[in-house]
Amino acid sequence: MSPSTLGYALLGLLREQPSSGYDLRKTFSLTPLVTFSDSPGAIYPALRRLEEARLIRGTIEDGSGLRRRKIFRVTAAGIAELRKWLNQPVVRDDVARGGDELMLRFAFMDGAVGRVAAVRFLKSLERELSSYVSTLREYLAEHRKEMPLSGRLALESGIRGYETRVVWARDALATYKRAQRKRP
Amino acid sequence: MSPSTLGYALLGLLREQPSSGYDLRKTFSLTPLVTFSDSPGAIYPALRRLEEARLIRGTIEDGSGLRRRKIFRVTAAGIAELRKWLNQPVVRDDVARGGDELMLRFAFMDGAVGRVAAVRFLKSLERELSSYVSTLREYLAEHRKEMPLSGRLALESGIRGYETRVVWARDALATYKRAQRKRP
DNA sequence: TATCCCATGTAACGAGTTACATGATTCT
DNA sequence: AGAATCATGTAACTCGTTACATGGGATA
Numbered sequence: 001m002s003p004s005t006l007g008y009a010l011l012g013l014l015r016e017q018p019s020s021g022y023d024l025r026k027t028f029s030l031t032p033l034v035t036f037s038d039s040p041g042a043i044y045p046a047l048r049r050l051e052e053a054r055l056i057r058g059t060i061e062d063g064s065g066l067r068r069r070k071i072f073r074v075t076a077a078g079i080a081e082l083r084k085w086l087n088q089p090v091v092r093d094d095v096a097r098g099g100d101e102l103m104l105r106f107a108f109m110d111g112a113v114g115r116v117a118a119v120r121f122l123k124s125l126e127r128e129l130s131s132y133v134s135t136l137r138e139y140l141a142e143h144r145k146e147m148p149l150s151g152r153l154a155l156e157s158g159i160r161g162y163e164t165r166v167v168w169a170r171d172a173l174a175t176y177k178r179a180q181r182k183r184p
Numbered sequence: 185m186s187p188s189t190l191g192y193a194l195l196g197l198l199r200e201q202p203s204s205g206y207d208l209r210k211t212f213s214l215t216p217l218v219t220f221s222d223s224p225g226a227i228y229p230a231l232r233r234l235e236e237a238r239l240i241r242g243t244i245e246d247g248s249g250l251r252r253r254k255i256f257r258v259t260a261a262g263i264a265e266l267r268k269w270l271n272q273p274v275v276r277d278d279v280a281r282g283g284d285e286l287m288l289r290f291a292f293m294d295g296a297v298g299r300v301a302a303v304r305f306l307k308s309l310e311r312e313l314s315s316y317v318s319t320l321r322e323y324l325a326e327h328r329k330e331m332p333l334s335g336r337l338a339l340e341s342g343i344r345g346y347e348t349r350v351v352w353a354r355d356a357l358a359t360y361k362r363a364q365r366k367r368p
Numbered sequence: 369t370a371t372c373c374c375a376t377g378t379a380a381c382g383a384g385t386t387a388c389a390t391g392a393t394t395c396t
Numbered sequence: 397a398g399a400a401t402c403a404t405g406t407a408a409c410t411c412g413t414t415a416c417a418t419g420g421g422a423t424a
Contacts, residue, residue: 004411016332022375032320032339034280042412044377049411067374067420096218098284103338110332118334136216148200148294150302153359154287155216157352164348168341175337188383206403226384228405233383251392251402 003055003081005101006046009036011074011082012108014056018073021047035100047072055081079112086113090124095132099165119176126169133162187239187265189285190230193220195258195266196292198240202257205231219284231256239265263296270297274308279316283349303360310353317346 003011013024021043028038036042050056055078058070074082086105094102102125109118136159144152187195197208205227212222220226234240239262242254258266270289278286286309293302320343328336 001410006412020375021377025375032323032342035282037412039413040375040377041379041414045411048377067376069375098219098282100282103341107335107338110334139216149359149363150294151291153352153356154291157287157349157356158216160348160352161345164344165341168337168344172337172341175333179333185382190384204403205405209403221384223385224403224405225386225407229383232405251404253403 001053002085003050003053004046005104006036006042007050007055008082008085008108009033009104010043010046010050010072011055011078011085012104012112014072015074015079015082015108015112018071020061020069020071022069050078054078082108083113086121087117090121090128092128092132095125095128095162099129099162115176115180119173122169122173122176126166126173129162129166129169133159133166136162185237186269187234187237188230189288190220190226191234191239192266192269192292193217193288194227194230194234194256195239195262195269196288196296198256199258199263199266199292199296202255204245204253204255206253234262238262266292267297270305271301274305274312276312276316279309279312279346283313283346299360299364303357306353306357306360310350310357313346313350313353317343317350320346 010024013019013027019027021040024047025038025040025043027033028036028043047056047058051058051072054075056072056074058072061069061071086109088105090102106118106121106125109121136155140152140155140159147155194208197203197211203211205224208231209222209224209227211217212220212227231240231242235242235256238259240256240258242256245253245255270293272289274286290302290305290309293305320339324336324339324343331339
């Protein structure tokens with residue numbers, strides 16, 4: 001079985017920095033990754049599953065007189081699994097379901113799959129987003145009249161959000177192009 | 185136990201229009217509510233739970249020779265439960281977790297709790313969103329240097345998304361004010 | 369010594385996913 | 397007659413939530 005979204009988040013974080021379960025919990029409670037729960041009932045079982053699948057390995061820190069801490073590191077198989085996840089094509093369903101997981105994937109790309117994959121991702125993201133915005137606009141145009149006011153406004157909010165992300169994707173692409181010119 | 189998010193979505197839709205499970209599945213697959221799964225394994229058990237809690241009641245449609253369809257209607261207790269959900273204050277956690285549930289709540293307000301509640305919601309939403317954007321900006325300013333490029337860009341995408349929603353909330357408020365002038 | 373933070377875990381429960389199952393009706 | 401669609405449901409499985417449990421080390 002492939003990991004859950006939380007599992008991939010842990011994998012991505014551990015690739016950047018080997019950490020204990022407690023460290024990861026703090027990351028989830030103190031950084032923009034608050035979208036994830038920091039509850040021990042989620043983190044520790046998820047870590048155990050990843051370890052059972054040999055995607056990470058935990059070693060008890062043999063520090064001088066410190067409390068016991070288990071530090072997890074990503075294995076080669078873990079890196080491979082992470083790459084597989086990051087390299088998945090961007091499909092319409094991903095963007096329709098809110099696209100949070102897509103942004104998580106993008107956030108972990110640097111250092112794991114490189115600029116080429118990131119650029120490919122941004123291009124297909126822009127394409128799928130644009131197409132989805134069109135669908136939503138058509139729906140709005142067709143149902144505008146029968147929709148209750150708050151329902152219509154909520155839909156407009158969603159559309160604006162997706163449009164903002166399209167613009168962002170173009171800017172992000174430009175940023176990558178600039179970085180590439182500097183050190184290709 | 186109070187209903188899940190899916191349960192509230194069903195409650196909100198059924199308040200607008202009594203429907204069968206199949207109708208609701210189509211709504212979830214063909215409208216912007218695709219964020220929800222349209223799988224029967226989610227919908228039918230959720231409907232059964234709502235019915236057991238007496239929040240909805242289903243009656244077999246005694247139509248002439250049609251296939252059996254069970255039409256669900258919201259009960260008085262269901263309306264009360266929906267109102268309770270809609271009238272909950274907007275807290276920081278709601279916006280930090282992405283805010284999708286907040287927009288769902290707003291979408292169902294018209295006809296269920298009235299303009300006053302909708303306006304109150306928008307005001308507190310704008311306040312919480314603005315405050316959360318500040319938090320994210322501070323985080324970005326402080327960690328910009330150490331963050332990998334894609335991670336930083338992903339965070340910027342999130343910030344832009346929240347900012348877009350702040351602007352939207354102001355526009356939506358203005359829309360309500362205009363509507364109020366027309367027929368107060 | 370009392371209290372807080374560090375650090376890890378488990379157990380019961382709820383709910384969604386996936387896949388399977390069933391049968392009636394309409395279309396070709 | 398066969399296929400597609402309408403329409404409802406169930407069972408196994410996974411995973412996250414909530415709440416509880418434990419104990420060492422630091423701080424007052």
